[in-house]
Amino acid sequence: MMLSDCHNFCDFRSLARRRVPRAIFDYIDGGADDEVSKRRNAAAIEDCDLVPNVLRGVREVDLSVTVMGQRLELPVYLSPTALQRVFHHEGEMATGSAAAKFGTMFGVSSIGTVSLERVRRAYPKPQCYQFYFHRDRGLNTAMMQSARQAGVEVMMLTVDSITGGNRERDKRSGFGIPFRPKILALPDFVRKPRWGINLLRHEKLSLPQLDQHVDLGGTTMSISRYFTEMLDPAMDWDDVAAMVRDRGGPFCLKGVMAPADAIRAAEIGCAGIILSNHSGRQLDGTRAPFDQLAEVVDAVGDRMDVMVDGGFTRGNHVIKALSLGAKAVALGSCSLFALAAAGQPGVERALGLMREERVRGMKLMGARRVSDLSRSNLRLRGGAFR
Ligand SMILES: Cc1cc2nc3c(=O)[nH]c(=O)nc-3n(C[C@H](O)[C@H](O)[C@H](O)COP(=O)(O)O)c2cc1C
Known part of the structure; x- marks a missing residue:
C-alpha cells in the first residue's frame, strides 16, 4: 500500500498502521476507557442526513470563512496535537506547511515537538497556540508571553x-513523554526500521x-502523569477571565460541551469555543460534540464563534x-494518520482530498458559499437536533 492508494481516512489509518510501531499507532488511535465516546463521535455525524437543494446554478464554490478574526480559505483547520515528530520525523513542520499551503490555521500544542517560534517563522499563516493550565502559574504566564512575542x-x-x-492502550504499551519504548515493545519497533532510522x-x-x-528528570513521564501532576485541577472561571x-x-476555550459553559465563556470575553471531547481521549461517555452543536450555537452563536471537532473525516461531515x-471544523486524527503514513505529502493529500470532497459536496447540496448552508439542509434520524 502506498500514498497514492490512500483515498480516505481509513486508507491513511491503514497505511499509518503499517509505517509506525504499534505503541505509536495506538497513541493516535486510542480513546479513554471503553472508547465509547470515540466511536460515538463518528456515529453521531453519520446519524444526521443531508437534504440537498437542486437547480441552484453552482458553478464555483467559495469555501472561505472568518474564524476568530482570521480569514481561512477552508472551513477546516488543523487542531493542535502533541508529539507530532514521534509520528513522523517531520512532525509539526509537515502539518504546519500543509496547513499554510491550503490557506488554513494551524494549531501548535504546548506539548508539541517543534517550537512555536520555529513554526511561526516558517509559516506566517494564522496560528493558534494551545496550552494547558499548569500548577506553575509562572509557566502559564511564560507561555502567554512567548505566544505574544511570536x-x-x-x-x-x-x-x-x-x-x-484513562488511556489503557498507552498503559499497555508504556507510551510516554519523553518517548522511550518499553523493552517488550522493542520487537515491534524493529519491524518498522524506516520509522526508527528516520527518527x-x-x-x-x-x-x-x-x-x-x-x-522531566530524564525519566519517562506518561501523558496521563503529565496531566495529573503538572496541570492545575483547581483552574476556574476567574483564572481564565484573568488570562482573557x-x-x-483572540482567546478561545477548547473542550467546552455544555451550553451554560459556552455562555460563561462569552461573558468573560472569549472570541470562540471549540466543542470537543478531545477525540474521546479524556472523559469517556461524553456526548458527541456534533450532537451538542445546535444547542450551543443557539446559546452563543450570535456572540462568539463556535467551532467543533471529533470524528470529522469526510467533506460531507464538515458540511453537516x-x-x-459551526464556523469551522478542526481535524485531529485525520491529519495525524496522514502525517504518520507519509509525512508532509501525506497531510497535503489528505487535505486535498477533503477539499475536493467539500467542493463536490457543496455543489451537490446546491450551496455556493458556506453561508448558503442552514439547518433546513439537515434531518436527524429519529428526531430534532436537541
Ligand atoms: C494523538 C493526539 C494528540 C492530541 N494532543 C492534543 C494536545 O496536545 N492538546 C489538545 O488540546 N488536544 C489534543 N488532541 C485533541 C485534538 O486537538 C482534537 O481535539 C481531536 O483530535 C479531534 O478529534 P478527531 O481526532 O476525531 O478529529 C490530541 C488528539 C490526538 C489524536
Whole structure:
C-alpha cells in the first residue's frame, strides 16, 4: 500500500498502521476507557442526513470563512496535537506547511515537538497556540508571553484535561513523554526500521515549549502523569477571565460541551469555543460534540464563534457541522494518520482530498458559499437536533 492508494481516512489509518510501531499507532488511535465516546463521535455525524437543494446554478464554490478574526480559505483547520515528530520525523513542520499551503490555521500544542517560534517563522499563516493550565502559574504566564512575542493570532486554552484520561492502550504499551519504548515493545519497533532510522537521523526529540520550564528528570513521564501532576485541577472561571483580560486579543476555550459553559465563556470575553471531547481521549461517555452543536450555537452563536471537532473525516461531515452553525471544523486524527503514513505529502493529500470532497459536496447540496448552508439542509434520524 502506498500514498497514492490512500483515498480516505481509513486508507491513511491503514497505511499509518503499517509505517509506525504499534505503541505509536495506538497513541493516535486510542480513546479513554471503553472508547465509547470515540466511536460515538463518528456515529453521531453519520446519524444526521443531508437534504440537498437542486437547480441552484453552482458553478464555483467559495469555501472561505472568518474564524476568530482570521480569514481561512477552508472551513477546516488543523487542531493542535502533541508529539507530532514521534509520528513522523517531520512532525509539526509537515502539518504546519500543509496547513499554510491550503490557506488554513494551524494549531501548535504546548506539548508539541517543534517550537512555536520555529513554526511561526516558517509559516506566517494564522496560528493558534494551545496550552494547558499548569500548577506553575509562572509557566502559564511564560507561555502567554512567548505566544505574544511570536505573533500568534489566537490563544487556545484546553479546558477538558485538568487530569489525564484513562488511556489503557498507552498503559499497555508504556507510551510516554519523553518517548522511550518499553523493552517488550522493542520487537515491534524493529519491524518498522524506516520509522526508527528516520527518527535517529534527524534532530533529537524534544518538547521545546516545556523544556525550558519543566524538568522531566530524564525519566519517562506518561501523558496521563503529565496531566495529573503538572496541570492545575483547581483552574476556574476567574483564572481564565484573568488570562482573557491579560491576552487582549483572540482567546478561545477548547473542550467546552455544555451550553451554560459556552455562555460563561462569552461573558468573560472569549472570541470562540471549540466543542470537543478531545477525540474521546479524556472523559469517556461524553456526548458527541456534533450532537451538542445546535444547542450551543443557539446559546452563543450570535456572540462568539463556535467551532467543533471529533470524528470529522469526510467533506460531507464538515458540511453537516457548517449547516448546524459551526464556523469551522478542526481535524485531529485525520491529519495525524496522514502525517504518520507519509509525512508532509501525506497531510497535503489528505487535505486535498477533503477539499475536493467539500467542493463536490457543496455543489451537490446546491450551496455556493458556506453561508448558503442552514439547518433546513439537515434531518436527524429519529428526531430534532436537541
Ligand atoms: C494523538 C493526539 C494528540 C492530541 N494532543 C492534543 C494536545 O496536545 N492538546 C489538545 O488540546 N488536544 C489534543 N488532541 C485533541 C485534538 O486537538 C482534537 O481535539 C481531536 O483530535 C479531534 O478529534 P478527531 O481526532 O476525531 O478529529 C490530541 C488528539 C490526538 C489524536
